Amino acid sequence: MSTCSQPCARELPDTLMWIIGMTRHLDSCAAQEDRPLKVRFYGKLGEKLGAEIEVDPPTGTDTIVKLRNVLADMFPYASADLQQRSRACIADSIVGEGHKLAGIETVEFLPPLSGG
Known part of the structure; x- marks a missing residue:
């Protein structure tokens, strides 16, 4: 009996299912990256900026500190609080x-x- 390194016909559906699953996962991740980021504010910030905004942060805004800087540029009057x-x-x-x-x-x- 010879063995072959290629997937046999009965294994192919599992391989295809894995590929389909990975494709869906990657599509989901890409869609999530395109989604705007919701930012909620409370206290003085909420009074100045509103309770919730949606922003599309520029590429490279990958941490809280970078998001703070983006928001401070967008809302200079709230920069110190932000x-x-x-x-x-x-x-x-x-x-x-x-x-x-x-x-x-x-x-x-x-x-x-x-x-208090």
Whole structure:
């Protein structure tokens, strides 16, 4: 009995299914990258900029700090609040300045909280 390195006919459907699955996954990723990013603001930022905006960040805007810079350029009157006085939140978690935005749909900026 000889063995061959090529997929046999009964294995081909599994291979095709894998290719189809990968193609759908890649299409989904590409569609997600083309989607605008939702940015929500609370406190003073929400009053100045509105509760939610959608932005198409320029290529290379891949971290929170770069997004802050883009938003500060778009809204110079809110620059100090955007860059110094707010915390970024993604999926109910406070994230650092270097947090990657890949695959993220919504970023929220929270004002500093004060106790009372």
